[in-house]
Amino acid sequence: MPTNRSIIKSTEKYDAHNYHPLPVVLTRGKGAWVWDVEGNRYLDMLSGYSALNQGHCHPHIAKAIRAQVGRLTLTSRAFHNDQLGLFLKKICTMTGYEKALPMNSGAEAVETAIKTARKWGYFNKKIPVNKAQIIVCKNNFHGRTTTIVGFSTEKQYQNGFGPFAPGFKIIPYNDIKALKKSINRNTAGFLVEPIQGEGGVIVPDTGYLKDCYKLCHKNRVLMIADEIQTGLGRTGYLLACDFEKIRPDIVIVGKALSGGFYPVSAILCDDHIMKVFKPGDHGSTFGGNPLAAAIGIAALEVIEKENLSKRARELGRWFGEELFKIDSPIIKEIRGRGLLIGVELMKPARPYCEDLMKLGILAKETHEMVVRFAPPLVVEKKDLAWALARIKKVLKA
């Protein structure tokens, strides 16, 4: 029988050590639960960084993937396929945007949004060639391409990977005055996370996003919301921006857009923006393939049919309140919305995550001092209650 230890050892012989996973080897998942190769069961409180809002191996998505995999998987965009239109219609109808452009990973969709905003700026604001500026926030996380890490403020994400692309201005998050000051004639877009997930679950003040939206509009700057982690139900709303009742010019989605089955991402915007793209301007071999589209449709149907946004809102409120009741000197702050919750500790969070693992809870530290609790949105209240007892035990120890 292979053990967690033996498999980790043989994996580490060949893998690049760009991750530091918890020492557990998972082999099976169902809903909010996963099992390791030794038969131990865990509650998944990371959910693939929110790619698994629908839970592991959701049967409705599994059925769609099985049906599509026997029919047609890839055409390339050189030809049409009969699934893409259905997928785009579904996501546009649900979110209220006129157009969607499909990609695969989240970072690719962020790159797509950057390209869109720049081209829009050159065409519509007559920004001089190669002078377009995109404003981004400190402590951001938008992915790992060289362009994107170029405007990260996390030194480790940049070290050894330069030189980086110009054209980005970094301002403090949750600081409307800084945004106002940094917008100029050449500003094409403002790229922002409604809640900074990787940054440690940083929730801006209520009203911040709305003020950003107003300021962007007054100055003809595209507001670009990166909802890759916060979107699709996670924060108790279909999009986290819905909380402030704003409709950004461009929304970026990914992660749960496939329910964890496959990389599927997209940008959403209206036609007057999307029309900057002409044939040949941008593309992806796999983006919008029929398998991804069929998966995307099913993943969105689950979010809708199972009322996952509402579930996240109600369970999140209760779970958050219960976490608040834990009286422990090592808890510094608890933040979040819906089922995206960060518990900031007074000490490094990694050992606490290891202790949680021993008790059957998989959570991961983010930003060293923060434990993120973001279970699949299909999680049962009794599972969360089970987890709470163990979280309490670990944080009180």
Ligand SMILES: *Cc1c(COP(=O)(O)O)cnc(C)c1O
């Ligand atoms: C995960 C994430 C990304 C990057 O997505 P990948 O699929 O890993 O490329 C971008 N932005 C945010 C906010 C994310 O959480």
